[in-house]
Amino acid sequence: MALVWGLTWLPMKIASEAVPPIFLAAIRFMLAGFCYFAFILAKGLPLGMTQPGRVIVASLLITTGCYSFLFWGVARAPTGLSSIVNLSLMPILLIVVAAFYGQERITLRRVMAIGLGILGLVMLFSGRAGTTGSDAILGLGAVAVATLSYAWGSVVSRPLMREMHPISLAFWETAIGALGLVPASLMMEGYDPARFVGLADPRALVGLGILVIGGSLGGFSIYLWLVRDWGAFRAGLYSFVSPVVAVTVGIAFANEAFGWPEALGMGVMLAATALALTEDRLPSRRAG
Template sequence: MIHLAAFALMALIWGVTWLPMKLASEVVPPIFLAATRFLLAASCFLPILLARGLPLRSAMFGRIVVASLLITTGCYGFLFWGVAVAPSGLSATVNLALMPIFLVVIGALYGQERITARRIGAIALGVAGLVLLFSGRNGAVQGGAMAALGLGAVAVGTVSYAWGSVISRPLTKAMPPMVLAFWQSLIGGLGLVPVSLALEGYDPARFAALADGRAILGLSVLVIGGSLFAFSIFLWLVRDWGAFRAGLYSFVSPIIAVVIGVVYAQEPFGWAETVGMGVMLAATALTLAEPKGAAGSERP
């Protein structure tokens, strides 16, 4: 029961972060924002870890670096660039629909997951629900080849996150999840700095823009809620549940985000969104209720 409560809290927090992140992105470029977020998160994690006396060293530091670059640098670099050149609704659909697919496939390749009929059915339901949920937000695909390239980048970013999540599981068993969260925030955030410079250029005015109320609100929610709480919970669930079940937040968080958008931004809401939400929750429940033993015998 405690795992389900933690999962619900994680999905709620990550659903709430969408609107503040959007507001903050109006002030500073998104990859610069992501780099700032993770570096701030690392600076918050460190005193907590030192106060608790948790060891920071690990014999698996090479895997930590690879996982960090995949789950943070690679994911956000490709994802944010793709969203910048492709319709945001389609980008969200591609990212969220592909996430559980890549998690279970990559997890199976690493011996952590099993591809079962129940899981295939849950993924199909979840994808259908996502399509319904974002049907009124996709819009026409404009930009031709560039938009298609952007959606391809979103897919690559999703693969990067899924791969990083899967190879993080042995790390969560070898060290406290919060220690891993610190390293992945620090290394991944540092990795995003050159990506931001290459794609967004350098402008010293951006640092002054971080004092804008929208940036402060966005970073506060992203760092405290998204990183310190939700990401730590995610790694804990990856350890105990496996990456696929932990990654089912991708069928729950969008519901929270859409509800917040309807309440605070007067975004459209109708029968398609209602049915989509119900289908996505059913897909999540179908997998979370699966019997023990659905995960494979783990290997590195």
């Protein structure tokens, strides 16, 4: 899962050069939804939905809210830095949101993690302020908002994972979220029939293939299983691996700049992630 999610960032950005990013996200999750549905029918898995209101809210947060901001942001910011912001903030925001819902406690260790994560984020943004245009800074900000939306949706989803099969839950969250991405794309990007022709562009085809098969069908399904069996914080261990993969790919294949300011900011944020994911007692790592 960590390797796959580290490899999806650059294809996401390249595919966004062929079609608008939110439109791309909508097509990605529509295709993923059809694939999940076919798999469920082939395996005879239960398709029933429990707590439909909670499923809808989780879908709009995890898929619609997160990926509209994420795809829009990555189209404007370096993929390596986008992955650092997203993956380093994820466990920290999971702590904050889960504590708000009474599922986790805010301990001294976690307060330190939150503070360190904010410091690393400030260092990362300040390190880019003098060398990066405002569009890229806005892009990284959008990635941070996307991370909050995903963390919020993950916490809302947690009770559902004990009542629904992970693949069935992934189908509903993917399909409902994809429907929400359609009006988001129309409002932000307008309507242009030529975009459907753009989907035949090799950049879009390869990007969608990697995002649908790897990111959605592979990575997201594994993530839901891990959150169900391990809890959100232990599942968040991928945050240590995926940024390194994404940064390496961005430097090697997209000539993305990565100097000492970025490395220092990344180190501080990953240290915050380590604090967030290191618990004193095993039960505190599990779902409430």
